[in-house]
Amino acid sequence: MTDRGLFTEERSAEVVIDSLGPSTDLRLREILTSLIQHLHEFVKDVQLTEDEWSKGIEFLTRTGHTCNDVRQEFILLSDVLGVSMLVETINHRAFDHATEQTVLGPFHMVDSPPRALGDTIALDGVGEPCLVTGRVTGADGTPLAGASVDVWQANAEGFYDVQQPDIQPELNLRGLFTTDDEGKFWFRSIVPRYYPIPDDGPVGELLAVTGRHPNRPAHIHFIVRADGHEPVTTHLFVEGSPYIDSDVVFGVKESLIREFPVVDDPERAAQLGLDNPFRTVHFDVTLLESEPRKADQP
Template sequence: MRNLNEENITAEVIQRFADCSDTRLKTLINSLVTHLHGFIREVEPTEKEWGQAIDFLTRTGQMCDDKRQEFILLSDTLGVTMLVDAINHRVNSKTATESTVLGPFYVADPPEAEIGAGIDDGIDGEPLFVEGRVCDEAGQPLADVVIDVWQSDGEGVYDVQKPELDGASLRARFRTDAQGHYAFWSVTPSPYPIPTDGPVGQMLEITGRHPFRPAHVHFMLMAPEYETLVTQVFADGDPYLDSDTVFGVKDSLVKDFELKPAGQAPDGRRLDKPYRYFRYDFGLKAA
């Protein structure tokens, strides 16, 4: 077709994909073209604005490497990640744990650790003891569940943001025991801003949004015949619980990081200073 204009170009673009043999891909691309063209018609961007949009996406890609994923930040801060998560992990059971965003700081295959070990190598901070159980939807404990944990330190910084560290810290992989129990020592995390030195940070600044996330600990739980669970446990009372910049907070994932006095901890360890403690029991959905 020739002589295309704003009334007929969308139908012609969709027609060009008519021979796509992948049904799902064809559905996705047709819907993308329809909604993208609809957005352009609605806002009627100037050529300068469209050029700025392309430049923004180009710079977003240029910020990505093996330790930094700016496109995940963009998806997170636009609420897209949580929408995709909500669609793919609908929870109809009262015993299954709700999921939330993966975030940009997950590193696959973290070092394995024994139950009760400390993961705070090279990190100073207020001690935090975390424990709990992993069960199925019927409440039966699940043994040998792989649990990846990762978090920021007391200043809101992850190990991958600290080039001075020799290896992984505040991240590890545990396996539940026969009773589904897990436990580890760490440091108390704090609220922190997502990285703001890239185009996503610029977007937040010029639109009047803050970049902060409430204090939390990340968990990924994996077991054969069960859905992989990606979630976070948030500190109750945090000032950013109701304005998390990536929209990830759910009431069921908020726990009191209790301040405990010096003395004997639940695992028998004795501390000469106060520490924080929370227990979180996870429920996994059958695949």
């Protein structure tokens, strides 16, 4: 009998892979080949039923329909499955004492406004006041002047500004700072609260049926960039926060957890423009030098 190369259960992945045209980008071919192989093996392994496959398609469809300008349900899905953290970990393996990366999260939806060092990002003044200080350096300890420090966080009730447009001021608890000549940055804020990721959509349903909570521990987001260095996307986690050991998106790393001690000093509070008592936290960020790009080969 002539072998026509037709689709069979045994040859399913092979037949689909063979259908990729010769002009397919090499990297895309590599990714699709592995995806097809693993996907077909998964279907065979669990003996997926037609009803289950249909429900899976419906789940992904609803996930897409839930996305909007201030919510990215597919990022949430990637987060709770641990894929976001795995991609971050693979692509940013920390070494030479560089600050560790973690997930971007779904709420970096707007550009943070430029602010002067020492400014407050807590525009409504609601919450426990906090002074955040830090320094950006290279791996050898050299201070990086002019580095950009992009920060954003939830409020004292666990909500981001984009979640409460009628309650919080626009761009509340967001700021873009530039380090001084010694690589230092500082700003005023409030202590963030732990919070649940949006769980009123398909991802929330998935968490519920698998017996998982939707909560993230309290944290402040950072993206730090400096010329000639690899940028870092990371968090500053509040020691002692609920869910510090069970982050729903698996984003906590030991090196990113900090104490937020209380300072009771009316004179210093007045100098800083903060109510007394207040909390403080220090977070140094170390960036790796960018690898030089190889010149195009003739």
